[in-house]
Amino acid sequence: MNETGRNILGGPLSDTVAAKPQRKAKWRTVPGRTWFALRQSPIAMFGGIIVAFWIICALFAPWIAPFPPNKLDALLIAYPYPSAEHWLGVDNLGRDIVSRLLWGARTVLTVAPVAVLGAATLGIILGLLAGYRGGWIDALIMRIGDTLLAFPRIILYLIIIARFGASAFNIILVITFTAAPIIARIVRGVTLDVRNRDYVAAARMRGESTLYIMFVEILPSARGPLIVDLFLRLGYTTVTIGALGFLGVGLPPPDPDWGGMVKETYGMIFIWPHMTLFPAAAISSLVIGFNFLATGLQEMARDA
Amino acid sequence: MLRYTARQFLNMAVTLLVVSFLVFALNELTPIDVARKLLGPYATQDQVDILTKQMGLDRSLLARYREYLANALSGNFGESILYRRPVAQILWDRLGNTLVLAGICFAVIVPFSVLLGVIAGMRERSFIDRAISVFSSVCASIPEFALGVFLLAIFVVELGILPGISPLSTSGGWPIWSQFVLPAAVVTLYDGGYLISMIRASMVEVMRQPFIRTATLKGMPFRDVVVKHALRNALITPFTVILLQLNYLVSGLVVVEMVFAYPGFGRMMLEAALNKDIALIEAGTLCAVSVTMLTQILGDYGYMALDPRIRV
Numbered sequence: 001m002n003e004t005g006r007n008i009l010g011g012p013l014s015d016t017v018a019a020k021p022q023r024k025a026k027w028r029t030v031p032g033r034t035w036f037a038l039r040q041s042p043i044a045m046f047g048g049i050i051v052a053f054w055i056i057c058a059l060f061a062p063w064i065a066p067f068p069p070n071k072l073d074a075l076l077i078a079y080p081y082p083s084a085e086h087w088l089g090v091d092n093l094g095r096d097i098v099s100r101l102l103w104g105a106r107t108v109l110t111v112a113p114v115a116v117l118g119a120a121t122l123g124i125i126l127g128l129l130a131g132y133r134g135g136w137i138d139a140l141i142m143r144i145g146d147t148l149l150a151f152p153r154i155i156l157y158l159i160i161i162a163r164f165g166a167s168a169f170n171i172i173l174v175i176t177f178t179a180a181p182i183i184a185r186i187v188r189g190v191t192l193d194v195r196n197r198d199y200v201a202a203a204r205m206r207g208e209s210t211l212y213i214m215f216v217e218i219l220p221s222a223r224g225p226l227i228v229d230l231f232l233r234l235g236y237t238t239v240t241i242g243a244l245g246f247l248g249v250g251l252p253p254p255d256p257d258w259g260g261m262v263k264e265t266y267g268m269i270f271i272w273p274h275m276t277l278f279p280a281a282a283i284s285s286l287v288i289g290f291n292f293l294a295t296g297l298q299e300m301a302r303d304a
Numbered sequence: 305m306l307r308y309t310a311r312q313f314l315n316m317a318v319t320l321l322v323v324s325f326l327v328f329a330l331n332e333l334t335p336i337d338v339a340r341k342l343l344g345p346y347a348t349q350d351q352v353d354i355l356t357k358q359m360g361l362d363r364s365l366l367a368r369y370r371e372y373l374a375n376a377l378s379g380n381f382g383e384s385i386l387y388r389r390p391v392a393q394i395l396w397d398r399l400g401n402t403l404v405l406a407g408i409c410f411a412v413i414v415p416f417s418v419l420l421g422v423i424a425g426m427r428e429r430s431f432i433d434r435a436i437s438v439f440s441s442v443c444a445s446i447p448e449f450a451l452g453v454f455l456l457a458i459f460v461v462e463l464g465i466l467p468g469i470s471p472l473s474t475s476g477g478w479p480i481w482s483q484f485v486l487p488a489a490v491v492t493l494y495d496g497g498y499l500i501s502m503i504r505a506s507m508v509e510v511m512r513q514p515f516i517r518t519a520t521l522k523g524m525p526f527r528d529v530v531v532k533h534a535l536r537n538a539l540i541t542p543f544t545v546i547l548l549q550l551n552y553l554v555s556g557l558v559v560v561e562m563v564f565a566y567p568g569f570g571r572m573m574l575e576a577a578l579n580k581d582i583a584l585i586e587a588g589t590l591c592a593v594s595v596t597m598l599t600q601i602l603g604d605y606g607y608m609a610l611d612p613r614i615r616v
Contacts, residue, residue: 146319147319147322147323150319150323150593150596150597151323151589151592151593151596152551152552152554152555152556152592152593152595152596153556154555154556154558154559154570155555155573155588155589155592158558158573158574158577159327159330159577159585159589160330161577162577162578162580162585163330163580235445238447239447242447242449242450243447243448243449243559246447246449246559246562247558247559247562247574248578249574249577249578259447259449262449262450262453263449266449266453266456266563269453269456269457269460269461269468270460270461270468273457273461276453276457277453277454277457280447280449280450280453280454281450283447283450284445284446284447284450284451287445287446287447288441288442288445288446290445291441291444291445292441292445295437295441295501
């Protein structure tokens with residue numbers, strides 16, 4: 001496949017762009033392509049800005065956070081509201097909310113992408129295998145996937161996390177295993193669609209290995225639906241991590257985790273609503289960012 | 305048709321069997337001392353050993369699973385170590401509460417999201433489409449606990465017109481009906497947001513079809529084009545998705561139930577999981593998986609009824 005002939009969503013490049021040679025250089029680099037794609041859709045741009053904001057917060061949290069995230073100060077509880085020193089106030093234990101939000105961004109933006117990447121890797125391998133090989137391998141993979149999907153998601157999390165304990169690793173593992181069957185299904189669908197196309201047959205004639213055909217010839221065709229799904233999945237995963245934190249089976253305290261911050265303080269919403277509302281707003285904005293990005297990309301894929 | 309149904313139910317039975325064994329075995333991987341848990345920390349090791357033997361916990365996994373299965377098939381799911389009551393009692397009680405909430409939510413969500421989804425999708429990229437799309441996308445993006453907290457802050461803390469908790473008892477001074485408003489609102493906005501965008505997408509797809517253009521060009525009023533031609537076609541794809549929401553409404557409400565202290569099925573599962581109440585987890589999981597599979601079967605039939613091209 002000609003790499004420069006398609007945009008990042010796998011749709012054909014529009015004539016106007018392909019006709020302008022000076023644009024071509026930009027398309028070679030991933031950031032250049034992404035920027036071009038974002039500029040086409042205001043909604044994706046808006047989502048991208050929110051996500052970028054939180055990524056910067058997460059990356060630079062140790063330097064920009066005004067206080068250590070777990071520093072207790074009982075004296076501050078006398079006046080926990082936002083002030084010049086503590087912009088968003090302090091929580092019920094006197095910990096600075098801005099600092100905890102920044103460090104919390106770090107947690108969620110590490111766990112969510114790792115979990116989604118894990119799910120994507122497993123899902124892509126299984127989907128390619130099921131679609132390309134077919135037969136009993138296909139039947140087996142899809143059957144196991146269906147059984148996993150028959151479990152209501154949140155109940156599966158509860159069973160596994162209650163059994164093996166709450167840790168970042170276990171959360172990643174659970175998300176990987178629950179999301180992989182869905183990704184596998186997407187990849188399998190595309191694989192079934194293209195595996196008998198001429199260019200795949202040509203690769204087989206050339207004597208390319210099965211691995212090469214699966215990953216180099218077939219996988220790029222699934223790029224469009226995969227990218228959209230991955231952004232949506234980042235959003236879901238963020239919600240899941242937040243929800244697990246809220247239920248008290250998320251990342252262990254005291255390290256800041258947005259869902260956990262809401263859980264610890266929502267009983268005090270009548271007297272100190274800001275302690276609950278800020279972390280709730282933080283997680284909502286990040287998920288909105290991911291979902292808007294996905295919506296924008298989806299629209300672009302349809303128009304392409 | 306009959307054979308198809310039989311196969312579906314056989315499939316369901318096999319899955320339930322696999323699931324029940326998996327959950328049973330999962331809880332064995334790192335065995336917890338049920339006898340110790342029942343007797344408390346001050347019991348001697350001898351007492352624990354005797355109870356373990358009495359309860360038959362020293363036998364092999366397969367032997368105990370066989371016994372569990374035989375009991376479960378006759379409707380006996382054992383005793384909950386958390387509530388010290390038969391599992392079946394608690395399960396039906398909590399499931400009943402959740403079904404009431406789920407029923408209310410479903411009855412609101414479906415008309416709400418079909419209406420908004422169709423209005424948004426019938427004129428793609430119009431102002432009203434943009435407005436509804438952004439609204440639904442934002443609603444579907446806000447995690448339920450955050451949405452719950454926002455609504456609590458507005459309607460309970462600021463305005464004080466609704467109760468903040470929904471324990472389904474009148475001891476707090478609020479009538480029962482008012483305790484359903486906020487939980488149902490959270491679920492409706494969150495889940496409805498997702499459904500609206502699904503239905504909108506399907507409607508947009510249908511409105512691009514040639515037969516819609518034909519209908520418009522022959523002078524049919526836009527209203528009739530939408531109601532008579534587009535509507536049924538646009539609802540075929542989302543129909544399954546709408547039915548699948550039943551799953552979420554039965555077993556996915558744990559977060560909402562926690563926010564509003566609602567005594568439902570999801571909260572029971574959370575408490576069971578936190579307290580390692582195996583009998584309750586096992587029965588609850590089987591229940592939830594059955595609901596999932598039944599809605600899938602129901603979805604298949606609905607699909608066939610709506611779309612005459614699909615036949616088994």
